[in-house]
Structures are given as structure tokens and as C-alpha cells.
Amino acid sequence: MALRKFxxxxxxxxxxxxxREQLRGAAATSNAALRQLGPDxxxxxxxVAADKTFCVYLxxxxxxxxxxxxxxxxxxxxxxxxxxxxxxxxxxxx
Numbered sequence: 001m002a003l004r005k006f007x008x009x010x011x012x013x014x015x016x017x018x019x020r021e022q023l024r025g026a027a028a029t030s031n032a033a034l035r036q037l038g039p040d041x042x043x044x045x046x047x048v049a050a051d052k053t054f055c056v057y058l059x060x061x062x063x064x065x066x067x068x069x070x071x072x073x074x075x076x077x078x079x080x081x082x083x084x085x086x087x088x089x090x091x092x093x094x
Contacts, residue, residue, distance in 0.1 A: 003042065003058035005085075006065060009078040016050040023048070026074070033072035040064050052077075 018026070034043060041064045044056040053074075059065050062079050069076035 001060055003040070003060060005044075005082040006057050006059055006062070007080045007082060008055040008057055008065060008069075008076050009080075010053045010055065010069075010075050011051065011077045012053060012074070013051050015053055016048055018048075030068075030072050030074065033068050036071060037064060037068060041068055 030043060034041060040060040042058040044058060046053045046055040057065060057068075062081075065076055065079055068074075
């Protein structure tokens with residue numbers, strides 16, 4: 001089964017002011033949860049704003065993302081499936 005791409009919005013007050021070591025710890029917590037869940041979910045990257053993170057995940061479905069949130073303790077405030085992607089080269093076509 002192919003994994004689908006999701007954006008997970010996480011409301012985490014003051015996350016943007018965390019120190020590098022604190023962010024490292026958060027990544028370790030997330031990775032530990034991912035190891036428990038197996039190959040049906042993968043963390044691609046996260047963007048940290050003042051009071052939120054926007055995380056890109058590959059996953060089989062929303063349910064496993066919610067399970068990751070439960071295990072890791074990081075909220076999955078909003079989960080959005082990515083249907084298509086475009087970039088500056090899209091206008092040129094194939």
C-alpha cells in the first residue's frame with residue numbers, strides 16, 4: 001500500500017522559543033513513537049512557528065497519525081491530506 005502525504009498542524013504554545021536541545025528531545029520522542037508504529041508512518045520534516053508546528057508525514061491513513069499523537073504526546077490539532085503538489089516549475093508542464 002502506498003503511503004499518502006499529510007500536513008499535521010500541532011498547537012504547541014511557545015514551541016518557537018524552545019532551545020535546540022529541547023527540540024532535539026522532541027524529535028527523539030517523536031522518533032520513539034514512530035518506531036513503535038512501524039513502516040506505515042514516516043516523518044518527513046517539520047516547520048516550527050511561534051506557537052505551532054507544521055509537520056509533513058507519509059502515512060497509510062489519519063488513524064495512524066492520531067495514534068502517533070497519542071503515543072508521543074504531541075497534539076495533532078489538524079490533519080490535512082495533500083492531494084497534489086505544485087512548485088515554480090509547474091507552469092512549464094511536462
